[in-house]
Amino acid sequence: MSETRIPAALRRAVVRRAAGRCEYCRSPEAVSAAPYCVDHIVPERVGGKTESKNLAFACYGCNGHKGSATTATDPAMGNGVPLFNPRQQRWSEHFAWSSDWEEILGLTPVSRATVAALAFNRAPFRNLRRLLRRAGELPPEANVQD
Numbered sequence: 001m002s003e004t005r006i007p008a009a010l011r012r013a014v015v016r017r018a019a020g021r022c023e024y025c026r027s028p029e030a031v032s033a034a035p036y037c038v039d040h041i042v043p044e045r046v047g048g049k050t051e052s053k054n055l056a057f058a059c060y061g062c063n064g065h066k067g068s069a070t071t072a073t074d075p076a077m078g079n080g081v082p083l084f085n086p087r088q089q090r091w092s093e094h095f096a097w098s099s100d101w102e103e104i105l106g107l108t109p110v111s112r113a114t115v116a117a118l119a120f121n122r123a124p125f126r127n128l129r130r131l132l133r134r135a136g137e138l139p140p141e142a143n144v145q146d
Contacts, residue, residue, distance in 0.1 A: 010050070023091075041087060074110075
């Protein structure tokens with residue numbers, strides 16, 4: 001939970017930049033039962049600032065799983081690595097979609113750790129992606145800045 005209230009104009013800018021999708025898992029807020037939030041990528045309690053370059057639009061699930069973490073374990077190598085940072089890294093260089101568009105695959109140690117830590121491929125997300133694909137809403141890349 002943020003200790004600092006994020007000014008409305010900054011919040012709107014973060015949402016606009018994300019095109020209404022979670023900047024971690026790319027799920028659209030428009031079909032979510034829970035409101036999305038503006039996440040401090042580096043939490044305030046460890047020195048993160050409330051400024052655009054440290055904020056990401058996040059779904060309830062990703063934000064809840066991330067919490068105040070900035071690192072996680074890469075399941076392939078077993079070592080700790082930083083979590084994906086949407087302000088410093090390009091989503092398309094770290095993640096890919098499975099052939100059925102239901103799972104997000106980690107391509108790098110950072111993304112493998114992020115997929116695992118934020119539980120990108122839990123059953124509700126896979127079900128949602130199946131429906132979004134049928135509705136023509138996946139892939140989201142055309143609508144989201146990378």
